[in-house]
Amino acid sequence: MESDGTSAEISPDEATGAIALIDGSRSWLASRVIAPGWYHPAFGLLAGGLIAEGEARSWALFAWSVVGYTIACGALAWVNQRRVRLQMNYWFLRTRLIFAAQILTLGLLAATACWLDLGHGVRGLFLAAGALAAVATVAFGRWTDRALRAHLRTA
């Protein structure tokens, strides 16, 4: 069914219309994979809760929190995956960099709270770090959404 590859088959107007169809499909796809409004705040609450829980100074509670955090994150991702009903590679250069920056930020917040609280006896820092981690997680999540949207429109 293929032709010889020349451009004689269709007019420039038809070609422009076909490209517009492609762009429209990609825009629809980009809007579909963007996470719903509750998604990133839910991750933010989980990350913030995990760090804020350090205020309790219980290693057993912390260990269980890590388990709960891991399971809850997996469940959230699964629910979102069921919503969009497609499989794709979310890990390209820009999203990897954003994720690395997010991990670094949360790690720095937790480490700073540990250092000041456990090393210098400053109280309440885990709660503050948890609140900042929640906000940072939402911000990084929305940044990832923007990167995904741009990637899908040009893929």
Next chain:
Amino acid sequence: MPAPAQFDEVVHAPNRLQICALLAAVDSAEFATVRDGLGVADSVLSKHVRVLHEAGYVAVHKATFAARVRTSLSLTAAGRAAYEGHVAALRAIVGATAGQLEAVEPT
């Protein structure tokens, strides 16, 4: 390396072009997702998927989940090459026209 420009009549039909555009950006998509993206009935999508499948451009996968059969679609390597070649051909047509316009229109 960009795909060589190659007009493909199987891909060019509007609904099939949209199917390929959606599938080219993902690993696979459920039938219902593609149907929603095109805004067509199941029967219409089935017809176009069958044409793409018979051309070797789309693979159809069926999996049972919670007692329901879910059908997912993905582009084959041949389908991806055909789609990319077709898009390159479309861009070449549009680009050639734009070039001709620039040549005759004063700036």
